[in-house]
Amino acid sequence: MTEQEPFSKSIKRGMITSVPLILGYFPVAMAFGLLSKNIGISMRDTNFFSIFVFAGASQFMALDLLKAGISTGNIIIATFLLNLRHLMMSASLSVRLKKIKRPWLFFIAFGVTDESFSVTSLTKTELRTPFLLVFYGLTYFSWVTGTAAGYLVGTILPTALQSSLGIGLYGMFMALLAPEAKKSLPVLFLAAFSGLLYVIISYFNIIPPSWRLVATIILSSGAGVLFLKDEPKEEEKI
Amino acid sequence: MKSLLPLIFGMAAVTYLPRLLPLIIMTERPINPLIKRFLLYIPYTALSALIVRGIMETSPEIRLATLIGVIAAGMCSIYLSKGGLVLSVMASVITALLVLQL
Known part of the structure; x- marks a missing residue:
């Protein structure tokens, strides 16, 4: 049920699709660069965080923990727990990447973030290598250059604008989810269940913070398997 | 260090x-x-x-702006059915900015 598209169109679509992420990542990365500088981390190490780790939430958490004097081993364990959600996301994405040539998967895997996963997994057309490489490459570039810019010049943007661009990433999550939930009752069920579960888990402090997201994703997707009959969308039957 | x-x-x-x-x-x-x-x-x-x-x-001072920005993006994406992602993100950024200016 998926449409094939030519190579050049695939690249162009990768560029267009990356715009919201580029705009959202750059100011958040600048904030990371500046914060990192303020707690005394060198320019090189600050950039290395974004170049080699490329995980926003983990990087901010690492700065917090470093400031609090937590040991290297414990920060790495906390990062691992926080990133277990990407294990679920990559597993989910793998269903749609069966035709991608194996070597490319090593690059594509590096680009799996909450945001890029959300956009790619809800893309209706077949996921092809040029689209994925351009899209993931540009979002990575925005994160890395934003970090360096933040370290060098601080935040040139007014605070309110910077926060608003970061909020835009959550707006993007909602703009991806809402139309799907409107079209499909199972999606609405999954989204409502998962959101409510996260609220309950955090409000009553049932699960430690670093486990919450991955636990919510597993439990609510599992509830979907138990309670729902169909796959969420026809188009995804590849 | x-x-x-x-x-x-x-x-x-x-x-x-x-x-x-x-x-x-x-x-x-x-x-x-x-x-x-x-x-x-x-x-x-x-x-x-x-x-x-x-x-x-999120930090308390931008929580309301985040909530309203998310709602704005959701409404925008439902009304603009096709290709509304970029516009919806812009709507959330602008509404969040307005809320933060209040």
Whole structure:
């Protein structure tokens, strides 16, 4: 049920699709660069965080923990727990990447973030290598250059604008989810269940913070398997 | 300050491996239909959990702006059915900015 598209169109679509992420990542990365500088981390190490780790939430958490004097081993364990959600996301994405040539998967895997996963997994057309490489490459570039810019010049943007661009990433999550939930009752069920579960888990402090997201994703997707009959969308039957 | 390189490369490893391993392992073999359904549900449950977490765990001074920005994007995306992603994100940025200026 998926449409094939030519190579050049695939690249162009990768560029267009990356715009919201580029705009959202750059100011958040600048904030990371500046914060990192303020707690005394060198320019090189600050950039290395974004170049080699490329995980926003983990990087901010690492700065917090470093400031609090937590040991290297414990920060790495906390990062691992926080990133277990990407294990679920990559597993989910793998269903749609069966035709991608194996070597490319090593690059594509590096680009799996909450945001890029959300956009790619809800893309209706077949996921092809040029689209994925351009899209993931540009979002990575925005994160890395934003970090360096933040370290060098601080935040040139007014605070309110910077926060608003970061909020835009959550707006993007909602703009991806809402139309799907409107079209499909199972999606609405999954989204409502998962959101409510996260609220309950955090409000009553049932699960430690670093486990919450991955636990919510597993439990609510599992509830979907138990309670729902169909796959969420026809188009995804590849 | 001591060298951060062990930390950076340790974090890089525990970030990259969970992203890579499922892709390498699971694209090779057929998937059980129940597991496939579980995996296809993940985008929706993950998105919803990420949104809720974003609103609950952001700093208090921008929490209201986040909530309203998210609602604006949601409404915008429902009314603009096709190609509304960029516009919806812009709507959320602008509404959030307005709320922060109040």
